[in-house]
Amino acid sequence: MINSFLWVDVTFWLYLASCAFYIFYGLFYKNNTLGQLGTVTAVAGFITNTLALGYRAYEAGHAPFANLYESMLLFTWATVLGYLMMEFKYKFRIIGTFVMSIVFFSILTIIWLLPYRYQNIDPLNPALQSLWLEVHVTTTFIGYAAFAISFGISIMYLLKNWVEKKSSDSGLKKFLLRFPDLNILDDLNYKSIAWGFPFLTIGVITGAVWANYAWGTYWSWDPKETWSAIVWLIYAGYLHARVTHGWRGVKTAVFAIIGFLAVIFTYWGVSFILPGLHAYA
Amino acid sequence: MGEEKAEGKIAAGKGAWETVEDKFIEIFSSPKLAIFIFIILAVLSVFGTMIEQNREPSMYIAAYGDKWYGVIRGLGLTDIYHSWYFSLTLILLSVNLAVCFFRRLPPKWRLIRDKSVVMAEDAILRQKNSARLNHNMSLQHIKDSVFGLLRKKGYKVTTAETGSDVSIFAHRGAIGRIGSDITHVGLLIIFLGAILGSFMGFKGFATIFEGETKHIKEGGFELRVDKFWIEYYDDYRPKGFFSTLTVIDNGKDVLKKTIKVNDPLRYKGIWFYQSSYGQAWDRIDKARLFVYERETGKFVAEVIADFGKEIEVPNTNLKLKIIGFVADFFYDTASKEVFSKSIEHNNPAMQIEVYEKGILKTAPWVFAKYPEAFLDKSTKYFIEAAGYQAPQYTGLSITRDPGVNIVWVGSTLLTLGLFLSFFVIHKRIWVKIVDKNNKVDIYVGGNANKNKINFDKDFSNLINELNRIEK
Numbered sequence: 001m002i003n004s005f006l007w008v009d010v011t012f013w014l015y016l017a018s019c020a021f022y023i024f025y026g027l028f029y030k031n032n033t034l035g036q037l038g039t040v041t042a043v044a045g046f047i048t049n050t051l052a053l054g055y056r057a058y059e060a061g062h063a064p065f066a067n068l069y070e071s072m073l074l075f076t077w078a079t080v081l082g083y084l085m086m087e088f089k090y091k092f093r094i095i096g097t098f099v100m101s102i103v104f105f106s107i108l109t110i111i112w113l114l115p116y117r118y119q120n121i122d123p124l125n126p127a128l129q130s131l132w133l134e135v136h137v138t139t140t141f142i143g144y145a146a147f148a149i150s151f152g153i154s155i156m157y158l159l160k161n162w163v164e165k166k167s168s169d170s171g172l173k174k175f176l177l178r179f180p181d182l183n184i185l186d187d188l189n190y191k192s193i194a195w196g197f198p199f200l201t202i203g204v205i206t207g208a209v210w211a212n213y214a215w216g217t218y219w220s221w222d223p224k225e226t227w228s229a230i231v232w233l234i235y236a237g238y239l240h241a242r243v244t245h246g247w248r249g250v251k252t253a254v255f256a257i258i259g260f261l262a263v264i265f266t267y268w269g270v271s272f273i274l275p276g277l278h279a280y281a
Numbered sequence: 282m283g284e285e286k287a288e289g290k291i292a293a294g295k296g297a298w299e300t301v302e303d304k305f306i307e308i309f310s311s312p313k314l315a316i317f318i319f320i321i322l323a324v325l326s327v328f329g330t331m332i333e334q335n336r337e338p339s340m341y342i343a344a345y346g347d348k349w350y351g352v353i354r355g356l357g358l359t360d361i362y363h364s365w366y367f368s369l370t371l372i373l374l375s376v377n378l379a380v381c382f383f384r385r386l387p388p389k390w391r392l393i394r395d396k397s398v399v400m401a402e403d404a405i406l407r408q409k410n411s412a413r414l415n416h417n418m419s420l421q422h423i424k425d426s427v428f429g430l431l432r433k434k435g436y437k438v439t440t441a442e443t444g445s446d447v448s449i450f451a452h453r454g455a456i457g458r459i460g461s462d463i464t465h466v467g468l469l470i471i472f473l474g475a476i477l478g479s480f481m482g483f484k485g486f487a488t489i490f491e492g493e494t495k496h497i498k499e500g501g502f503e504l505r506v507d508k509f510w511i512e513y514y515d516d517y518r519p520k521g522f523f524s525t526l527t528v529i530d531n532g533k534d535v536l537k538k539t540i541k542v543n544d545p546l547r548y549k550g551i552w553f554y555q556s557s558y559g560q561a562w563d564r565i566d567k568a569r570l571f572v573y574e575r576e577t578g579k580f581v582a583e584v585i586a587d588f589g590k591e592i593e594v595p596n597t598n599l600k601l602k603i604i605g606f607v608a609d610f611f612y613d614t615a616s617k618e619v620f621s622k623s624i625e626h627n628n629p630a631m632q633i634e635v636y637e638k639g640i641l642k643t644a645p646w647v648f649a650k651y652p653e654a655f656l657d658k659s660t661k662y663f664i665e666a667a668g669y670q671a672p673q674y675t676g677l678s679i680t681r682d683p684g685v686n687i688v689w690v691g692s693t694l695l696t697l698g699l700f701l702s703f704f705v706i707h708k709r710i711w712v713k714i715v716d717k718n719n720k721v722d723i724y725v726g727g728n729a730n731k732n733k734i735n736f737d738k739d740f741s742n743l744i745n746e747l748n749r750i751e752k
């Protein structure tokens with residue numbers, strides 16, 4: 001039977017394959033075919049990911065953003081989309097090694113680690129029945145995806161920066177030679193955040209509009225809201241450090257990593273550790 | 282003499298004030314302070330999410346112990362977002378933003394308006410991107426081609442000519458430079474709206490039974506709840522809560538709307554939100570009662586009794602009358618009174634007067650959940666409360682926030698500013714074409730305030746096209 005779970009499974013294997021191709025491409029062979037296969041499987045995975053979301057929406061009769069399982073599918077979808085756009089524009093396949101690993105771990109998480117009840121298709125509770133919810137979730141996750149990409153790029157930056165200083169001729173160094181220039185990595189990092197920040201901002205604002213319709217206050221300092229604000233402040237700090245203090249390289253890479261860790265906490269940590277209104281996603 | 286002295290004093294005082302003012306502006310126009318403030322706000326917010334906010338003292342004592350509760354409370358950590366130091370940090374941020382804005386906008390504005398068309402050849406070649414070409418063509422022809430080319434790429438072009446050369450200045454996306462300022466102003470406007478809302482707005486809550494009318498004193502009108510109901514999905518999970526509300530202003534029904542979660546009623550700036558609901562805890566509309574013979578357990582009759590009204594039980598000489606109801610039965614032995622422990626229907630009980638041949642025999646409490654607790658033996662009958670219907674009330678959040686629209690205006694500006702600042706890039710190009718006896722030298726230079734890799738590409742495309750003009 002064709003249903004959303006089938007498409008999620010297919011997406012899982014495609015992302016696994018894509019991840020593996022990119023890693024082999026980066027690590028072992030000076031072979032472009034592997035890189036191309038990485039791209040092709042990523043595109044295929046993106047298509048089945050789209051179908052999974054579409055079927056899920058069709059089965060549930062509402063936009064598939066009602067729980068963690070569904071929002072993670074949206075996260076992988078937006079991350080792969082963002083990465084493919086970047087690859088198309090700048091042609092640095094090696095970045096796929098890192099971004100597709102993040103994507104693969106995300107989908108692995110929901111298939112194996114998430115308690116089964118999250119996979120259920122739930123009817124929307126009354127507070128979630130709003131068009132603002134859809135805009136809120138979509139924009140927030142585009143923001144998260146951009147930050148995930150910047151996280152991957154920052155790790156690449158730090159690795160490359162670290163190994164370039166050492167003179168040994170290890171295998172790792174050969175791998176890292178494939179990385180784009182440090183300046184380019186730094187610039188791409190900024191570009192990802194320059195996409196992520198406006199979308200996160202729209203996400204926070206549409207969340208506020210929705211809360212105003214649902215609860216009568218646009219800001220109530222519940223932990224999820226507060227953590228979004230913290231994430232927002234961290235990236236505002238990143239932008240100012242960069243633009244007004246000329247911070248570059250290692251410092252901004254570390255900043256971006258901290259930012260994404262805060263995103264993960266906002267998304268998962270708050271749902272499972274802290275109490276609040278956003279129990280579903 | 283005296284006058285002179287006084288003047289000197291004033292001058293000195295002014296000087297001191299000016300240094301204070303300078304210092305103030307220096308500190309507050311610094312983006313360093315901004316980053317520092319971001320860090321403080323982030324750290325305080327983390328505290329606010331680690332320690333639950335605005336809970337009852339017992340919860341904190343259970344979690345942290347008596348002594349620590351004192352410390353936490355003393356530091357304002359139980360309501361951190363309304364503590365003086367949190368507010369102070371937000372005020373500092375606003376001052377920082379405002380000073381920054383007024384200090385930085387004027388020079389930036391001048392830069393945007395700046396159209397120094399003429400630039401010396403060597404200055405052009407010193408730009409971030411530059412090139413020097415030559416062509417065997419007339420000055421005028423080259424000028425027209427360059428002009429057309431830049432226009433086609435969306436640049437605003439101005440030219441200045443002398444007898445022997447032409448200077449061209451082209452730029453696009455200048456507005457992007459003030460994107461960050463629009464963002465900063467947007468944020469200030471949001472703060473303004475939030476402050477206005479917290480001083481001039483109010484938040485309230487009301488429970489209103491179906492059919493009841495409530496006076497809304499903040500708006501000077503009445504609100505009637507005509508109906509409340511719940512709709513369910515097939516699996517009995519609630520799908521929606523609905524209240525039909527009517528606004529009565531000056532004695533007239535002026536507005537009727539069925540509200541639900543996410544779809545409030547608005548009237549005269551006051552918003553009514555569907556927020557909760559429940560059943561009355563101190564009265565019912567009617568109840569279904571079963572009557573049995575106690576000895577034999579034989580079923581005698583079923584009656585539907587309205588609250589407070591006597592009803593005859595067929596086949597008997599009994600009359601019953603429900604005179605009291607509590608949702609969560611509690612008997613206070615001290616005062617010998619019955620009342621409802623909570624508003625939850627945990628242990629619903631009704632008091633029923635039993636008349637035999639018109640004479641009041643007894644008035645026992647009958648428990649809906651525990652029928653066997655009916656121990657009254659004044660008659661030969663056993664009464665069971667098989668069901669009841671209590672009036673429903675709807676719980677409405679009532680708010681007025683005159684700042685909310687200002688917050689939305691600020692949010693829009695903030696977002697708009699972000700897009701301008703990140704995606705609208707100020708690109709500037711200077712061209713000088715110098716006539717060399719039917720040949721021309723062309724100097725091209727340019728820069729972009731952002732996304733330099735992209736501009737490098739743009740620029741080399743431009744140079745390629747300029748090279749190809751001849752053909």
Ligand code: HEM
Pocket residue numbers: 236239240243244309310311312313315374377378381385458461462464465468699702703
């Ligand atoms: C939460 C508060 C703030 C937010 C969200 C914010 C946001 C931004 C953004 C998005 C940019 C553009 C960055 C870029 O072009 O990459 C920017 C630039 C800038 N911000 Fe802020 N800002 C905030 C507070 C402040 C404060 C308090 C100051 C006061 C000094 C300040 C000073 C600056 C300066 C000087 C720039 C330089 C860029 C330019 O002049 O175009 N910001 N800000």
